[in-house]
Amino acid sequence: MAGQTLYDKLWQDHLVKSREDGTALIYIDRHLIHEVTSPQAFEGLRLAGRPLWRKDSLVATPDHNVPSHAAERAAGVAGIRDEISRIQVQTLDENCNDFDVVQFGINEPGQGIVHVIGPETGATLPGMTVVCGDSHTSTHGALGALAHGIGTSEVEHVMATQCLIQKKMKNMLVRVDGDLGPGVTAKDVVLAIIGKIGTAGGTGYAIEFGGSAIRSLSMEGRMTICNMAIEAGARAGMVAVDQVTLDYVKDKPYAPQGEHWDKAVENWSRLHSDDDAVFDAVVELRAEDIEPQVSWGTSPEMVAPVSALVPDPAGEADATKRAGIERALEYMGLAAGQKITDIKLDRVFIGSCTNSRIEDLRAAAAVAKGHKKADSVKEVLIVPGSQSVKAQAEKEGLDKVFVEAGFEWREPSCSMCLAMNADKLGAGEHCASTSNRNFEGRQGYGGRTHLVSPSMAAAAAIAGHFIDVRELELQGETA
Amino acid sequence: MKAFTRHEGLVAPMDRANVDTDLIIPKQFLKSIKRTGFGPNLFDELRYLDEGQPGQDHTKRPLNPEFPLNFPRYQGASVLLARKNFGCGSSREHAPWALDDHGFRAVIAPSFADIFFNNCFKNGLLPIVLDEAVVDQLFKEMEAQEGYTLTIDLEKQQVIKPNGDTIDFEVDAFRKHCLLNGLDDIGLTLEDADDIRAYEAKRREQAPWLFDAVK
Numbered sequence: 162m163a164g165q166t167l168y169d170k171l172w173q174d175h176l177v178k179s180r181e182d183g184t185a186l187i188y189i190d191r192h193l194i195h196e197v198t199s200p201q202a203f204e205g206l207r208l209a210g211r212p213l214w215r216k217d218s219l220v221a222t223p224d225h226n227v228p229s230h231a232a233e234r235a236a237g238v239a240g241i242r243d244e245i246s247r248i249q250v251q252t253l254d255e256n257c258n259d260f261d262v263v264q265f266g267i268n269e270p271g272q273g274i275v276h277v278i279g280p281e282t283g284a285t286l287p288g289m290t291v292v293c294g295d296s297h298t299s300t301h302g303a304l305g306a307l308a309h310g311i312g313t314s315e316v317e318h319v320m321a322t323q324c325l326i327q328k329k330m331k332n333m334l335v336r337v338d339g340d341l342g343p344g345v346t347a348k349d350v351v352l353a354i355i356g357k358i359g360t361a362g363g364t365g366y367a368i369e370f371g372g373s374a375i376r377s378l379s380m381e382g383r384m385t386i387c388n389m390a391i392e393a394g395a396r397a398g399m400v401a402v403d404q405v406t407l408d409y410v411k412d413k414p415y416a417p418q419g420e421h422w423d424k425a426v427e428n429w430s431r432l433h434s435d436d437d438a439v440f441d442a443v444v445e446l447r448a449e450d451i452e453p454q455v456s457w458g459t460s461p462e463m464v465a466p467v468s469a470l471v472p473d474p475a476g477e478a479d480a481t482k483r484a485g486i487e488r489a490l491e492y493m494g495l496a497a498g499q500k501i502t503d504i505k506l507d508r509v510f511i512g513s514c515t516n517s518r519i520e521d522l523r524a525a526a527a528v529a530k531g532h533k534k535a536d537s538v539k540e541v542l543i544v545p546g547s548q549s550v551k552a553q554a555e556k557e558g559l560d561k562v563f564v565e566a567g568f569e570w571r572e573p574s575c576s577m578c579l580a581m582n583a584d585k586l587g588a589g590e591h592c593a594s595t596s597n598r599n600f601e602g603r604q605g606y607g608g609r610t611h612l613v614s615p616s617m618a619a620a621a622a623i624a625g626h627f628i629d630v631r632e633l634e635l636q637g638e639t640a
Numbered sequence: 641m642k643a644f645t646r647h648e649g650l651v652a653p654m655d656r657a658n659v660d661t662d663l664i665i666p667k668q669f670l671k672s673i674k675r676t677g678f679g680p681n682l683f684d685e686l687r688y689l690d691e692g693q694p695g696q697d698h699t700k701r702p703l704n705p706e707f708p709l710n711f712p713r714y715q716g717a718s719v720l721l722a723r724k725n726f727g728c729g730s731s732r733e734h735a736p737w738a739l740d741d742h743g744f745r746a747v748i749a750p751s752f753a754d755i756f757f758n759n760c761f762k763n764g765l766l767p768i769v770l771d772e773a774v775v776d777q778l779f780k781e782m783e784a785q786e787g788y789t790l791t792i793d794l795e796k797q798q799v800i801k802p803n804g805d806t807i808d809f810e811v812d813a814f815r816k817h818c819l820l821n822g823l824d825d826i827g828l829t830l831e832d833a834d835d836i837r838a839y840e841a842k843r844r845e846q847a848p849w850l851f852d853a854v855k
């Protein structure tokens with residue numbers, strides 16, 4: 162018998178029951194919740210008179226709607242100016258109280274974007290099944306977990322039964338071998354992968370990211386990669402457990418301790434694909450071929466190396482794709498064949514569950530240090546992913562570097578990743594953003610998003626247009 | 641959940657690939673804590689010429705005359721004809737809620753994003769995958785004939801054209817069963833409560849650190 166993939170093992174470990182109709186009941190270890198996709202689920206439980214199956218599996222935090230401005234934030238939930246946002250955050254408070262669920266409230270030390278606080282607290286661990294009513298739950302797969310987003314009906318289903326009804330996905334291996342060049346980050350790797358396989362390339366698959374370039378990434382880099390598995394159409398992305406994983410998890414507040422730690426490590430040591438495992442699809446990239454990436458269109462697959470030109474739809478043979486490119490260029494206000502480096506920016510956003518961890522902020526600060534944002538750039542938002550990232554950054558003085566560069570240092574929230582709070586793009590504005598989606602209107606009505614890495618975003622903030630961050634470094638302009 | 645057995649309805653187009661859930665229902669409407677009322681804001685940024693806000697009187701907003709769903713001929717449509725990778729992006733169930741609230745009962749496309757596809761079934765909305773060439777042909781027929789309707793027979797797993805031609809489609813046995821009978825799958829899963837408890841007890845023994853860590 163052929164060996165098992167990491168996904169096969171995680172699936173097998175959580176299989177409660179296979180049913181004759183081809184579906185399976187899969188047990189869920191960790192259920193993360195936030196204010197946007199949980200209220201209707203709690204309401205459903207109430208209406209049906211059902212209790213939570215296992216309340217210690219739940220961890221809640223508000224992130225999507227909470228303000229990023231320190232002044233508005235100071236007064237807590239009551240201080241949220243937008244009334245419907247306030248009601249939604251209050252509803253999460255009430256539901257967590259009524260159902261006795263652990264919540265990191267709006268200004269509490271543990272608060273942050275749900276996908277940032279899971280790994281950093283040890284609430285999400287290797288070998289777990291992790292779900293959340295949020296598609297970027299794939300992030301937690303970086304720990305060697307089976308993690309994916311679910312809809313609100315499934316949120317309610319997991320709350321009531323601790324299980325999901327699932328069909329097994331297919332296995333895909335995305336292997337990136339070789340050494341990444343200087344200035345090329347995890348974000349560039351995942352954008353290059355999506356550019357290659359497309360936004361539906363991973364539909365129906367669980368993707369394992371492997372190869373020497375992935376192994377050489379830090380845990381935070383791996384999270385950035387797995388975070389965007391969903392942008393390639395895959396509900397789940399994952400990376401095998403290795404020493405990097407164990408070093409990261411050790412001593413996290415909710416990680417196992419003492420005897421449990423030893424037992425856990427033994428258990429986790431098998432969380433990798435067997436050498437003879439068979440994948441349904443394999444995609445390969447060479448790390449050396451990957452340049453810093455910039456998205457030019459309205460879908461994450463519409464991405465190009467920073468040295469490239471905006472594509473010409475005339476060169477696309479497929480009619481639906483050609484129409485898509487034409488529409489995207491019109492929405493983005495770009496001309497076919499123009500240089501990516503000629504795109505001027507109105508705003509810059511560094512944050513989101515993709516790139517708001519401490520290493521991301523360090524990378525941005527390293528570029529920003531000693532520079533000033535371009536006058537033509539109206540605003541540069543730096544939004545740390547969690548209270549603990551914020552505290553760490555302040556300890557290292559990164560906040561000062563940003564403020565000196567004319568950037569704004571904000572409070573942990575999703576912020577302009579999806580613009581549910583007050584942070585938004587104006588119509589027609591171009592934004593260099595470290596988030597994960599460049600969909601029409603995502604960052605504000607009529608807004609134009611370009612997805613990039615934190616160092617590329619910081620470089621663009623200084624130059625006022627896209628610039629190859631490697632040139633900046635070669636010129637010795639960065640401190 | 642609403643049952644779905646057989647449905648005949650007017651067909652309307654959403655003629656672009658990779659329609660994401662942000663486009664289906666923009667984020668400002670996600671602040672609602674209810675499951676209903678999203679219909680008027682379905683495809684908000686395409687349907688109206690202004691920026692929509694929750695709680696607004698949508699009847700006073702300027703409609704985009706170029707958006708097909710606003711054409712008189714497509715009013716009352718209940719079957720949406722779409723392109724590849726429909727429903728990609730976020731997991732927001734507000735997307736199927738908005739489609740349902742607007743009156744759609746089925747969406748036909750060459751492919752769907754996984755989470756959206758799954759969310760549809762939980763809400764009595766039937767996503768149907770047909771070959772790209774077949775979908776193309778349906779687009780042509782729909783455009784050529786005003787008042788073009790399709791009948792969807794879930795029991796037989798068939799889409800029936802106005803001329804009586806049928807197109808077979810696939811659907812998972814379990815999902816079909818739930819939809820045909822309007823079943824709540826939480827109730828069904830709870831019938832297996834003993835299996836879940838047995839699994840849980842075993843798991844607690846093998847991996848005790850997974851339990852009671854967060855309290």
Ligand code: SF4
Pocket residue numbers: 224225274275276295297513514515574575578579596597
């Ligand atoms: S940061 Fe953006 S993508 Fe991540 S959870 Fe928040 S809204 Fe979603």
